[in-house]
Amino acid sequence: MAKKTTPQLDFNSSWNYAPAPEDTKHINLKKQYELFIDGKFVKPAKGKYFETINPANEEVLAKVAEADETDVNKAVKAARNAYNNVWSKMPAAERGKYIYRIARLMQERAREFAVIETLDGGKPIRESRDIDVPLAANHFFYYAGWADKLAYAFPNRKPQALGVAGQIIPWNFPLLMAAWKIAPALACGNTVVLKPAETTPLTALKLAEIIQESGLPNGVVNIVTGAGKTGAAIVNHPDIDKIAFTGSTDVGKIIQKSIAGTNKKLTLELGGKAAHIIFEDAPIDQAVEGIVNGIFFNQGHVCCAGSRLFVQEGVADMVIRKLKDRLETLIVGDPLDKNTDIGAINSKGQLETIHKYLKIGKEEGADMYQSNCSIPKKGYFCRPTLFLNTSQSHRIVQEEIFGPVLTIQTFRTVEEVIEKANNIPYGLSAGVWTDKGSKIFNLTTKLRAGVVWANTYNKFDPTSPFGGYKESGFGREGGMHGLSAYLKF
Ligand code: ADP
Numbered sequence: 001m002a003k004k005t006t007p008q009l010d011f012n013s014s015w016n017y018a019p020a021p022e023d024t025k026h027i028n029l030k031k032q033y034e035l036f037i038d039g040k041f042v043k044p045a046k047g048k049y050f051e052t053i054n055p056a057n058e059e060v061l062a063k064v065a066e067a068d069e070t071d072v073n074k075a076v077k078a079a080r081n082a083y084n085n086v087w088s089k090m091p092a093a094e095r096g097k098y099i100y101r102i103a104r105l106m107q108e109r110a111r112e113f114a115v116i117e118t119l120d121g122g123k124p125i126r127e128s129r130d131i132d133v134p135l136a137a138n139h140f141f142y143y144a145g146w147a148d149k150l151a152y153a154f155p156n157r158k159p160q161a162l163g164v165a166g167q168i169i170p171w172n173f174p175l176l177m178a179a180w181k182i183a184p185a186l187a188c189g190n191t192v193v194l195k196p197a198e199t200t201p202l203t204a205l206k207l208a209e210i211i212q213e214s215g216l217p218n219g220v221v222n223i224v225t226g227a228g229k230t231g232a233a234i235v236n237h238p239d240i241d242k243i244a245f246t247g248s249t250d251v252g253k254i255i256q257k258s259i260a261g262t263n264k265k266l267t268l269e270l271g272g273k274a275a276h277i278i279f280e281d282a283p284i285d286q287a288v289e290g291i292v293n294g295i296f297f298n299q300g301h302v303c304c305a306g307s308r309l310f311v312q313e314g315v316a317d318m319v320i321r322k323l324k325d326r327l328e329t330l331i332v333g334d335p336l337d338k339n340t341d342i343g344a345i346n347s348k349g350q351l352e353t354i355h356k357y358l359k360i361g362k363e364e365g366a367d368m369y370q371s372n373c374s375i376p377k378k379g380y381f382c383r384p385t386l387f388l389n390t391s392q393s394h395r396i397v398q399e400e401i402f403g404p405v406l407t408i409q410t411f412r413t414v415e416e417v418i419e420k421a422n423n424i425p426y427g428l429s430a431g432v433w434t435d436k437g438s439k440i441f442n443l444t445t446k447l448r449a450g451v452v453w454a455n456t457y458n459k460f461d462p463t464s465p466f467g468g469y470k471e472s473g474f475g476r477e478g479g480m481h482g483l484s485a486y487l488k489f
Contacts, residue, residue, distance in 0.1 A: 017331070020338040022125045027112045029119075032063045033201070035071055035225065036208035038078035039218030045070040050227075052201055055122040056335050056344040056379040064201045067224035072193070072233040075222035079164040079191040080239055082219030087191050088161060090217075096147030099186055101214040102207075103140035109210065110134070113203055117175055118335045120202040122344030122380070125336050127298050135460055136179035139478075142462035143183035146483060150188065153480050159487040161189030162265060163241035166234040168255075169204075170247040171197035171346050172301040172402075178204045180477050181244050182221060188486035190242070191220045193234055197247075198227040199347045232258070240264060242486065246303075249400075249426075249471050267475025267485045269303065269467055271400040272428030274449065275421035276306030276457065277411075280314040282433035286455070288322045291406065294431060294457040296330060296384045299342055300404040301350075303472075304429035306457055308397060309408045310417050316410045320388065323406075327371040327384050334376070342404055345380040354382050354403035361387045361396040366407070392423055400426070414442065422448045427469030431457045450476070 032049065034041040048066040053059060067075070087095065106113065110133045117128040150159045165185045169177035174196055185192050196204035208223045224230060228251070235243055235258050245255050246269040259266055276294055278287045294306030311319045335343030345351040362368055366387040375381040382403055390397050390407040397407045411417040421430060430449040432440055440454045450468045453459060460466070465481035467473060475485050 017339045019334070021334060022115055022118070022129075022336045022338060024115055024119070024336065027115050029062055029116065029202070033065060033205045033225070035065045035067055035075070036205065036211075036221075036223040037071070037075045038222065039212060039216075041208070044068065050198065052120055052199065054119050055199075055346055056376070058379055061119055062202065064205070064225045067195075067226045067230045067233070069233045071224055072230065072237060075193045075224050076164060076166075076237050076239050078219035078222055079193050082217055083161075083163055083191040086217045087220050088189055092148035092150070092189070095186065095189065096144045098214055098216045099140055099144035099147060099183060102210055102216070103137045103144060105210040105214055106133070106137040106140065106207070109206075110137070113175060113206060115336070116206060117203050118343070121171060121174060121200045122335050122346050123298055123301070124340045124343040125338055126340070127343075131460075132173060132176045135462070136175045139176075139179040139183045139462045143187040143482075146184075147187040150483065150487070153483055154487070154489065157489045159188070159483075159489055162486060162488055163190060164239060165190045165192050165242040165244060165486065166237065166240040167192060167194040167244045168231045168234060168247065169194065169196055171200040172303070174200040175203040175207065177246055178207055180482075181246075184477070184482045185244075185486045186220065188483055190486050193222045193224060193240070195224050195226065195231050195234055198225070201225045235259060242266070244475075244485065245269070252473060265485075267467075267477070268473035269475070269477060270471060270473040271426055272303040272305070272468065272472050273308060273398070273400050273424050273426045274304055274306045274429040274431065275308050275310055275417075275447070276431040277310045277417055277421060277433065277443070278312065278315065278319060279432075279434040279436075279439060280312045281435040282315070283435070283455070284315060284319060284322065287433040288319060288326055290431065290433060290455075290457040291323060292326055292330070295406045296327075296342055296404045299345055299382070301346060301402060302458065304451065304458065305402075306429075306431050307401065307406060308421075309406055310411050310420060311408065313410045313412055320386075320408065323386065324369060327386070328373070330371060330373065330384055332371075332373050332375050332381055332383060342384060345382050345403065348380055350402065351380040351382060354401060354405065357396055357399070357401045357403070357405065358385065361390075361394070361405075364394045364396065366390045366394060366396060392420055398424060414439065418443065418446045422446075425471040428467075428472035429453070
């Protein structure tokens with residue numbers, strides 16, 4: 001008689017979908033991109049270019065101009081000129097019309113933007129198509145509406161533009177971060193010099209094309225490309241009134257030091273190490289999905305990623321079992337495929353950083369669990385990873401990894417989890433899962449985090465302010481708070 005065995009789910013075969021890649025024929029990518037200064041695409045003074053690659057296959061997508069101090073100076077001059085002679089004199093309602101036009105053009109070309117974002121940054125097309133691009137357009141729509149209503153937003157306070165804003169953005173949400181920065185700055189009457197990250201400059205340059213098409217007066221938005229040196233040239237330029245930076249805490253500290261003693265205003269949105277807290281009374285299946293959404297979709301390339309999980313003891317075994325099962329169903333691979341959950345890590349350097357932390361985690365004595373999925377041989381990919389048996393003092397618990405890596409700890413009481421969640425240099429975001437509204441309100445007041453999501457995670461809306469406590473930075477972006485970062489009273 002045949003031996004009876006317990007049926008086992010073969011995840012690999014049951015979750016094999018036929019490939020569903022997004023078409024790339026409709027996009028228009030040039031071989032070489034110039035700097036966008038004073039409404040025109042111009043060559044860099046020194047004639048230097050760098051390559052931007054597709055992290056999913058390591059192929060070069062385009063050559064991009066490298067701006068030096070001379071180019072930055074030209075961009076700042078153009079922005080100052082546009083501010084003095086055109087933008088500050090224009091009625092606010094007219095400024096609003098241009099911002100609306102940019103939003104509509106972005107919507108019209110949404111598919112192209114989504115594909116280029118995915119090619120240049122490695123994020124799954126589902127994310128760029130359903131989150132990055134629509135949210136970016138929504139930010140322009142939202143702030144366009146405020147342009148002629150600033151007096152209502154700040155009654156009796158006479159809001160005035162600052163002048164020229166220098167804006168430096170990271171590689172994890174290239175188009176969305178550009179929208180977060182440009183839209184409120186313009187609505188408040190400022191002009192802009194923006195620098196995208198060196199590994200993901202393409203959608204900002206496509207945005208420059210839209211800006212040109214929208215007829216926005218020359219010099220109101222200037223986009224210069226390059227790496228840290230170009231960013232530093234913006235930060236140190238004497239004719240800039242405001243610096244808005246999103247990126248690493250290390251660079252944020254350098255920027256803060258550089259502008260100390262000047263009249264520049266500053267907002268910093270820096271790193272994070274969010275606590276994701278699950279109580280015993282939480283809806284467990286939804287919470288598990290929330291955890292997956294919070295750290296694994298988008299490769300953990302989100303400053304507010306829920307990278308530290310705290311589970312109440314009574315449900316810890318169940319949550320961990322369900323998480324492991326769910327991990328096995330996640331598809332890591334071609335970012336252009338609509339079935340892909342976890343795309344490519346943004347760059348070789350970032351993949352090395354993640355591997356360094358995987359090694360540190362093992363050396364610290366934590367138990368590493370990785371999904372058994374296959375990953376492409378070419379390109380930069382990382383399997384979703386859990387670290388069990390971690391403690392507060394572990395570096396993998398304290399430091400930002402910026403990859404699909406989740407540390408797990410258990411807790412017994414509310415006081416204990418608040419203590420542990422706050423015992424960290426960062427304070428950008430947190431998530432709480434429970435059936436009890438009172439517990440949620442208790443935690444939202446005690447967690448030192450700029451955003452606390454309750455029974456959901458990673459939800460964004462242009463009307464909601466976003467920003468951090470402690471080493472996660474200061475200032476808020478989004479909503480009415482986002483306006484005051486670009487105004488003086
Ligand atoms: P990440 O670790 O997310 O890449 P970084 O802080 O290194 O974050 O980069 C964020 C942005 O800051 C990028 O556009 C980068 O080119 C820019 N940058 C890097 N170094 C400096 C610097 N010293 N001054 C100004 N900008 C910088």
